[in-house]
Amino acid sequence: MSAAPLISLRGIAKRFGTHQALHGIDLDVEAGSVVVLIGPSGSGKSTLIRCINGLVRPDEGMLHVAGSPVDIHHERAWQRMRTEVGMVFQDYALFPHLTVLRNMTITPERRRGIPRAKAEEEARALLTRVGLAHKALDYPSALSGGQQQRVAIVRALAMRPKAILFDEPTSALDPETIGSVLDVMKDLAREGTTMVVVTHEMGFAREVADRVVFMAEGRIVEEGPPDALFGAPRHERTRAFLSSIRSFGEAVHG
Amino acid sequence: MEFDFAYLTAQWPALMRGLWLTVQVSALSIVLSILVGVLGAAVRVLQVPVLDKLVVGYVEFIRNTPLLAQLFFIFYGLPGLGLRLSLFWSGVLCLTLWAGAYQIENVRGGLETVGKGLREAAFSLGLSPWRFFRLVAAPMAIRVGLPSMLNTSISLLKNSSYLQAIGLAELTYVAIDRISMDFRTIEMFAAICVIYLLLVLTLSFLASRLEYRLNAPFRL
Numbered sequence A: 001m002s003a004a005p006l007i008s009l010r011g012i013a014k015r016f017g018t019h020q021a022l023h024g025i026d027l028d029v030e031a032g033s034v035v036v037l038i039g040p041s042g043s044g045k046s047t048l049i050r051c052i053n054g055l056v057r058p059d060e061g062m063l064h065v066a067g068s069p070v071d072i073h074h075e076r077a078w079q080r081m082r083t084e085v086g087m088v089f090q091d092y093a094l095f096p097h098l099t100v101l102r103n104m105t106i107t108p109e110r111r112r113g114i115p116r117a118k119a120e121e122e123a124r125a126l127l128t129r130v131g132l133a134h135k136a137l138d139y140p141s142a143l144s145g146g147q148q149q150r151v152a153i154v155r156a157l158a159m160r161p162k163a164i165l166f167d168e169p170t171s172a173l174d175p176e177t178i179g180s181v182l183d184v185m186k187d188l189a190r191e192g193t194t195m196v197v198v199t200h201e202m203g204f205a206r207e208v209a210d211r212v213v214f215m216a217e218g219r220i221v222e223e224g225p226p227d228a229l230f231g232a233p234r235h236e237r238t239r240a241f242l243s244s245i246r247s248f249g250e251a252v253h254g
Numbered sequence B: 001m002e003f004d005f006a007y008l009t010a011q012w013p014a015l016m017r018g019l020w021l022t023v024q025v026s027a028l029s030i031v032l033s034i035l036v037g038v039l040g041a042a043v044r045v046l047q048v049p050v051l052d053k054l055v056v057g058y059v060e061f062i063r064n065t066p067l068l069a070q071l072f073f074i075f076y077g078l079p080g081l082g083l084r085l086s087l088f089w090s091g092v093l094c095l096t097l098w099a100g101a102y103q104i105e106n107v108r109g110g111l112e113t114v115g116k117g118l119r120e121a122a123f124s125l126g127l128s129p130w131r132f133f134r135l136v137a138a139p140m141a142i143r144v145g146l147p148s149m150l151n152t153s154i155s156l157l158k159n160s161s162y163l164q165a166i167g168l169a170e171l172t173y174v175a176i177d178r179i180s181m182d183f184r185t186i187e188m189f190a191a192i193c194v195i196y197l198l199l200v201l202t203l204s205f206l207a208s209r210l211e212y213r214l215n216a217p218f219r220l
């Protein structure tokens, strides 16, 4: 392998009380690649993705971002690295008391020291890209779920992160608006944004993932390019999971 | 003996001086008590070591002792401990400490409505816990906690009349002082009750304006 991966996890483990949610996970994310995490509910996908930016603190293991080690036991180290790695949540989590524009400028201003005028200019450009320039001065409550999620994505982008984590970004959305959010994400992928995405949208995974990682019970069961993983899964667990979602998909879409 | 309006007219300037002092003491104490509330709630919610235990102790102490005892402690007790305050500042300190304890609980109640999701979003954007508190949690908590903060502020305003016990010449002091000379009890107490009522209504009106503004983001 040539360059070091942008994100590298080694032996990341996390326990909640007596429950071992993650058993020594190793994962590399190359710069410019899209990694999609799939797996049954409770398999540890959210815990893993949160361990990458310290919303969940791993108990042990090593994490490197852009070549630098992150001291996983120090909050300050996490705070520094979080400006480099953005995150998008299932429930959008826009700040409800701030306008769309202010949601996007407040952290670049306070955390990166970008002057207000410049931050606003950049925010408006990002909003234009996702078709929401006309919503800049609205409050989040005036936006649909899909619109809020697109704002959440460009809010993360406004920090100019090196990578973005997505934890089920379309799971809370109405079916009609899922497409608009996936389109934005596909766009980012085409531009070479490094992304780690937890999702049940297999179509999205097939189309844009460089690698798909299947997790079960806190372990990575298998991983590979989407064609290989969806076309010829090697493990029984993977096959069972994929057929369960396919039949679910057929039930939903007829 | 009939109700003597002419008497009240004659006493009007004195009552207005008392009113002005009541307004000053109360307004200052309301602002300071909200500051105490926000800082104390921050300490509690961010679980600042040691300080958070002190805040719990302070709140319990204030809530479980009579206001008058607190007032006498500040006015007669503190000089003995080497801290000599004027009448005015003794009054402000007493009302601020009293209402501050309740405001801490009010702000904390508001903070509970700020979900874990927003906290995680703020952290994932690189905000420190303190910046999250200042930029997101506190403004949201104040909006939600406004009605209970108003209640505490109204109580503070009414409780400012206790300050007559240490001789601060606020509204109630003026009334009692005149009554002891002129024995016009009905007129005086009727007058100051109406004045207190008007003050409370004004405060409620200001709060409802503020609430309207703070709620703007949540109206469609």
Ligand SMILES: Nc1ncnc2c1ncn2[C@@H]1O[C@H](COP(=O)(O)OP(=O)(O)O)[C@@H](O)[C@H]1O
Pocket (backbone or CB within 6 Å): A016, A019, A021, A039, A040, A041, A042, A043, A044, A045, A046, A047, A048
């Ligand atoms: N904060 C927490 N406290 C206790 N247990 C948790 C916590 N977060 C996750 N878990 C447990 O860890 C396991 C993995 O959860 P999660 O990572 O959310 O799975 P997934 O996202 O794949 O559905 C589950 O059994 C869940 O109950």
Ligand SMILES: [Mg+2]
Pocket (backbone or CB within 6 Å): A045, A046, A047, A168
């Ligand atoms: Mg999850």
